[in-house]
Amino acid sequence: MFQHLLPTAVSSPSAANNRGVLSAAANGLDGFIVQHGGDLDRVFGRSGIDPEHLLHPTLSLPLTNYCKVLEEAARQTGCDNFGLRYGQQFQPKALGLLGYIGLCSPTLEDALINFAEAFPFHQHSTLIELVDQGECYRFDYQVRHGAIHERRQDAELTMGMAMNLVRHVLGPQWAPRQVAFEHARPQDWHEHRDAFHADVQFAQGCNSLLIPKRDVTGHVMPGNDPILLMLIKDAIRQLGDSGSEANMLDRARQTILANLHLGEPALEAVAHDLGLSEWTLQRKLRDLGLSFSQLVDQIRRETALAHLKQQHLSVTQLASLLGYSETSAFSRAFKRWFGTSPRQWRSAATTPAQRV
Structure with missing residues (x-):
């Protein structure tokens, strides 16, 4: 058959x-x-x-x-x-x-x-x-x-x-x-x-x-x-005929996410994986109202929240998973996103009424 x-x-x-x-x-x-x-x-x-x-x-x-x-x-x-x-x-x-x-x-x-x-x-x-x-x-x-x-x-x-x-x-x-x-x-x-x-x-x-x-x-x-x-x-x-830009963005997100643990994502490497030039990837992202650094920041923010809720990773392990070379860099980024440290957020999140 x-x-x-x-x-x-x-x-x-x-x-x-x-x-x-x-x-x-x-x-x-x-x-x-x-x-x-x-x-x-x-x-x-x-x-x-x-x-x-x-x-x-x-x-x-x-x-x-x-x-x-x-x-x-x-x-x-x-x-x-x-x-x-x-x-x-x-x-x-x-x-x-x-x-x-x-x-x-x-x-x-x-x-x-x-x-x-x-x-x-x-x-x-x-x-x-x-x-x-x-x-x-x-x-x-x-x-x-x-x-x-x-x-x-x-x-x-x-x-x-x-x-x-x-x-x-x-x-x-x-x-x-x-x-x-x-x-x-x-x-x-x-x-x-x-x-x-x-x-x-x-x-x-x-x-x-x-x-x-x-x-x-x-x-x-x-x-x-x-x-x-x-x-x-x-x-x-x-x-389904809504253009290919959304598909490109989704593939870029998945490429970045899959390689975050290796360190700071590089525009050149992501563009290569997508079969695009650096300039073309930047232009396509710009058409969607994003820069490459904003996309990376967005993915890190979403992934950090998801893992902090699950409690199974330490903050240091999570920083490495998100491609930060130092835990302090992750903590500064997290405070910029949410106005508090990762440890404080996790502590508050254990109480439903206080969850961010």
Whole structure:
């Protein structure tokens, strides 16, 4: 049938032009937050999300804000498995164009293929693979955005979305052979096993569903429509046509982040990795309202906060990880960013009411 299908990652020029994630991915999020006792203004405000965007399913939300709103919703509602529960009730048609690409496909097998093929137009900076493993297809998903460190809720939501596409045809009791998540096992992990009716592994290399081929071959999609499918494919490709500047910026961020631990990032080295001249990279960044030093500063600021929250690195180790030759240089930069030292920020952050 096919061997290794759709290894589409952020480096694919045709798949990464969408600057974020289509807001259809947050369909019903406001009501779900309220249902779980959350404060909408607080959740959206802290996440930098404009609720008006959620009314327009083809508008693009920044992926950083999208992942953040799910994490913030989990914190605000006190529901540690927020993404899992949100994903359980998220039906394919609620995903807008991406969902209908699956629903209009001729067979369930085609639906999975088309869903994976279209996903990069729906969401950028993301790995999507449908891998033929003989008896099974493995559906892999992983956010690969350099600034996104907290993404558990998004992973559990997306695995639920993919599962519900299959259950749309095979019924609510269908179960994948195995489910894997890249994050550590949460406290209420039994809820994951009950949701998927399957063995769930944590701390794995990638988020994935293992789907037996015998379950998906030969099953006709009840709403299959070849003409509508063609129109939807064209529409979602057009949505991805937003230019290559955002793709360049994202690749530059990831290059800088991957090499920070080696020391102060050099414009020449980053430009070389991107296949650009120094002048061209500077011009492209300037067109986006950034200088190279501002981009490096921004990445260091975001990464510092993410690691300080996790408590597992000392300030000295973090300074080295961010490419500073001396801890004092990192401390001065941190005070410039937040008006306090890294140690003071970490101490205050242990008390929720004092968190910056």
